[in-house]
Amino acid sequence: MELKNKKWTHDEFYAIREEVLTHWPTGKDVNFEEAVKYHENIPAKRHFAKRLVKAKKNGETLTQPRAGVALIDEHINLLNFLKNEGEADLLPSTIDSYTRQNQYKEAQNGIDESLKAGRSLLNGFPAVNHGVAGVRRVVESVDAPLQVRHGTPDARLLGEITIAAGYTSYEGGGISYNIPYAKSVSLEKTIYDWQYCDRMIGIYAEHGIEINREPFGPLTGTLVPPSVSHSVAIIEGILAAEQGVKNITLGYGQCGNLIQDIAAIKALEQLAEEYMAKHGYNDCVLTTVFHQWMGGFPQDEAKAFGVISWGAATAALAKATKVIVKTPHEALGIPTKEANAQGLRTTKQMINMLKDQAFPMTTELELEINIIKAETRCILDKVFELGGNDYAIGAVRAFEAGVLDVPFAPSRFSLNKILPARDNNGAVRLFDVGNLPFTPDLVTFHQDKMAERAKAEGRAPSFQMVIDDIYAISKGNLVGRPR
Numbered sequence: 001m002e003l004k005n006k007k008w009t010h011d012e013f014y015a016i017r018e019e020v021l022t023h024w025p026t027g028k029d030v031n032f033e034e035a036v037k038y039h040e041n042i043p044a045k046r047h048f049a050k051r052l053v054k055a056k057k058n059g060e061t062l063t064q065p066r067a068g069v070a071l072i073d074e075h076i077n078l079l080n081f082l083k084n085e086g087e088a089d090l091l092p093s094t095i096d097s098y099t100r101q102n103q104y105k106e107a108q109n110g111i112d113e114s115l116k117a118g119r120s121l122l123n124g125f126p127a128v129n130h131g132v133a134g135v136r137r138v139v140e141s142v143d144a145p146l147q148v149r150h151g152t153p154d155a156r157l158l159g160e161i162t163i164a165a166g167y168t169s170y171e172g173g174g175i176s177y178n179i180p181y182a183k184s185v186s187l188e189k190t191i192y193d194w195q196y197c198d199r200m201i202g203i204y205a206e207h208g209i210e211i212n213r214e215p216f217g218p219l220t221g222t223l224v225p226p227s228v229s230h231s232v233a234i235i236e237g238i239l240a241a242e243q244g245v246k247n248i249t250l251g252y253g254q255c256g257n258l259i260q261d262i263a264a265i266k267a268l269e270q271l272a273e274e275y276m277a278k279h280g281y282n283d284c285v286l287t288t289v290f291h292q293w294m295g296g297f298p299q300d301e302a303k304a305f306g307v308i309s310w311g312a313a314t315a316a317l318a319k320a321t322k323v324i325v326k327t328p329h330e331a332l333g334i335p336t337k338e339a340n341a342q343g344l345r346t347t348k349q350m351i352n353m354l355k356d357q358a359f360p361m362t363t364e365l366e367l368e369i370n371i372i373k374a375e376t377r378c379i380l381d382k383v384f385e386l387g388g389n390d391y392a393i394g395a396v397r398a399f400e401a402g403v404l405d406v407p408f409a410p411s412r413f414s415l416n417k418i419l420p421a422r423d424n425n426g427a428v429r430l431f432d433v434g435n436l437p438f439t440p441d442l443v444t445f446h447q448d449k450m451a452e453r454a455k456a457e458g459r460a461p462s463f464q465m466v467i468d469d470i471y472a473i474s475k476g477n478l479v480g481r482p483r
């Protein structure tokens with residue numbers, strides 16, 4: 001396997017595909033030609049890419065939950081409930097953890113046990129085991145655009161089966177589904193395997209079938225600075241575009257300070273357009289997704305609705321194309337369908353009340369946009385240089401050098417040298433910039449912001465601030481003030 005950011009030939013792709021389809025018996029039912037014909041008949045209102053393009057044009061912020069259960073009928077009921085009772089614009093199928101680790105035998109046990117127990121004993125929808133025919137029953141029974149959401153380093157068979165079944169969007173990426181989701185899986189292999197997924201979608205595109213791709217923006221979802229998640233998002237967008245993907249949604253996980261979060265979405269849009277154009281990808285439609293707070297949630301449901309509302313308001317004011325919605329059961333575990341629908345309706349209410357309002361371009365907002373763009377450029381340009389003008393090779397080397405570094409990542413391939421903490425207004429800054437290739441003025445900016453908070457709190461900048469901030473929102477605040 002030689003990793004490089006270059007479009008695979010059909011021969012290169014098909015040579016690997018034969019082996020991929022043998023990873024589980026259901027792989028043999030994947031029939032590309034039949035799948036293309038099936039996709040040709042999917043109406044625009046159930047087509048993810050088309051719905052996103054319409055939303056971008058109309059300035060809408062669409063709502064989408066996470067949701068997945070073990071058995072097909074229950075999964076169909078769940079999705080229809082979230083559409084009808086939750087008013088969801090877009091629907092997921094969140095895939096279970098066994099499938100994410102390619103443990104299809106265990107997933108099959110989960111299905112068998114769920115049948116016996118009469119309830120879902122998996123934390124998601126085991127699409128590989130259900131196979132094309134089973135997954136297609138979901139597509140035929142749910143009248144909304146459907147996306148596969150998961151966390152799978154080797155997502156090749158999962159992609160083949162779900163896209164062939166009629167799903168029109170696929171989340172993930174070679175970095176964003178490795179670093180936050182695996183401990184010892186080679187980054188090089190995951191990036192290579194995701195080139196396969198992107199090339200597969202590129203081949204659908206060559207047949208006129210446009211499938212949306214969404215790199216996983218939030219990463220570890222724990223105080224991830226905008227420049228870190230934007231760098232990964234844009235790199236994965238470029239890697240996807242190189243393999244022929246034409247419709248890409250780039251994502252960002254809410255940090256909590258309004259100005260910083262609105263700036264993050266604006267900066268992401270501007271930088272993605274700039275870097276995609278710079279590298280010659282001029283026929284890619286780009287949209288954005290804002291993930292409501294991905295860190296620890298309050299157990300109290302009323303307070304959880306406060307966090308959900310804040311994420312909804314920020315997404316609307318940032319004018320993100322899509323918002324991923326949390327539920328009042330976030331602190332407890334997999335939500336009931338009722339709780340999931342409540343999170344969606346709360347979000348819909350906030351978006352509807354804010355859609356006629358615009359957040360002004362204040363000097364603070366402009367400063368924040370410029371800071372995020374400057375930081376992200378420092379990282380992206382260094383990655384490109386490390387890779388000898390190749391972002392795939394550069395990404396692997398960048399993690400080895402700490403030029404890319406994701407806070408609190410389980411992967412041993414992330415140095416975990418950077419330390420984020422909030423400043424006195426709750427924006428996420430860097431208490432330790434680690435080996436991020438920031439210019440001196442950017443390093444000073446973060447030091448000054450941390451010093452300002454330290455002065456206000458009468459304590460020195462310390463790791464304790466990081467810990468306090470990790471728990472703050474679940475304890476009812478944004479900034480983890482000393483007790």
Ligand SMILES: CCC[C@H]1O[C@@H](n2cnc3c(N)ncnc32)[C@H](O)[C@@H]1O
Pocket residue numbers: 066067068069094123124125326330333334335
């Ligand atoms: C990165 C994703 C984390 C979020 O993903 C939610 N999540 C995971 N699995 C399911 C599921 N099967 N149904 C509804 N939500 C789910 C968690 O709650 C958390 O918020």
